[in-house]
Ligand SMILES: *[C@@H]1O[C@H](CO)[C@@H](O)[C@H](O)[C@H]1NC(C)=O
């Protein structure tokens with residue numbers, strides 16, 4: 001009798017434990033659902049199952065916060081400062097400091113002021129200004145104490161006002177804080193794409209969907225798109241809004257108040273610089289390209305594993321050769337209907353993929369300066385990685401690479417996105 005009671009007790013207790021276990025795992029599985037579906041993965045984890053990246057799940061939202069708005073501060077003489085950043089990297093420039101990118105007409109002497117101290121700012125001209133009236137410079141203000149770097153929230157920049165013949169100071173807020181590059185270990189994203197200029201209706205919503213879906217299939221987690229909002233086509237705006245709600249596209253309003261024709265290509269150098277700063281610590285790899293350019297691995301490796309290999313050790317940036325494809329058939333998606341290709345790859349007008357923390361100055365076709373002298377920026381072999389640029393300039397060769405590699409999945413995702421865009425109308 002006693003044994004029977006003991007047995008019964010054990011049984012009831014066992015069942016109780018079991019139900020506890022079941023509810024624990026059940027609750028846990030609910031909590032971990034969003035994690036599973038998010039496209040984020042920690043950097044350097046080579047065991048990652050790439051099928052997770054390739055499969056598109058319903059309603060997924062990437063919960064990595066967007067960066068700050070791109071603000072310009074007028075600093076007199078019609079010059080602009082686009083925020084300031086604290087840069088803790090000891091690099092070619094010699095020391096950690098506060099850097100302020102400015103748009104000005106000629107090499108100026110600028111001063112920096114913090115509380116009661118004033119110092120000379122050293123001016124560095126970016127290399128791709130193309131001798132236009134307005135050019136982009138970086139003013140570097142060296143602060144005496146590294147601890148101070150961590151604390152400051154604003155800095156004042158002084159420019160000589162030719163009208164009043166006085167040195168006038170303007171407060172510029174600090175937008176980015178760049179740690180030493182060796183301290184950055186984990187990036188929330190493995191790969192993000194900077195799209196420095198989108199205005200007017202040069203690209204239809206369909207072309208943008210094709211671009212984004214093709215890159216997502218290859219593991220891109222985010223797209224930073226610099227737009228002149230009021231110039232955009234309504235369908236394009238609607239599309240960007242939708243992608244933005246999913247956390248996929250970060251739309252950055254970009255409209256410096258200077259005459260467009262007096263700065264190189266609508267001020268592209270500034271959006272490139274901002275995007276470079278914005279992605280430090282966020283993405284392990286970052287490319288700078290346009291909506292008609294596609295990075296495609298030429299071996300059997302995925303784009304991400306190709307990048308892991310090419311951008312390892314002290315490689316801070318790679319230059320990728322370009323093949324030109326002509327657009328003869330307007331049927332969408334265009335990458336699936338156009339195969340005429342230039343026989344030779346262009347190794348001069350290359351496009352770059354960088355490890356942003358290792359770069360000091362990024363240009364359009366090459367990295368102008370890395371942050372340490374031992375970091376390198378090689379041009380890679382067209383047999384390993386290439387850019388396919390659809391610009392009606394292709395030629396006598398035929399190349400089906402994109403279709404073979406991604407055609408089927410792209411077709412499905414493209415269709416789905418376009419349908420959703422139509423429903424929303
Ligand atoms: C940029 O401007 C917006 C709107 O004027 C403001 O809310 C924000 O604080 C500014 N950001 C910086 C970093 O100055």
Ligand SMILES: *[C@@H]1O[C@H](CO)[C@@H](O)[C@H](O)[C@H]1NC(C)=O
Nearest residue numbers: 297298299300301302383384
């Ligand atoms: C890629 O894989 C295919 C099929 O496995 C093989 O035939 C081809 O030689 C491989 N190509 C390269 C460049 O390794």
Ligand SMILES: *[C@@H]1O[C@H](CO)[C@@H](O)[C@H](O)[C@H]1NC(C)=O
Nearest residue numbers: 308309310311312313314315
């Ligand atoms: C990077 O360093 C590792 C270890 O030192 C070496 O095995 C590898 O070949 C290097 N990779 C490149 C691309 O130089």
Ligand SMILES: *[C@@H]1O[C@H](CO)[C@@H](O)[C@H](O)[C@H]1NC(C)=O
Nearest residue numbers: 328329330331332336337338
């Ligand atoms: C464009 O491609 C589509 C689909 O492959 C094909 O049906 C059509 O004939 C092509 N048009 C031209 C002008 O080549």
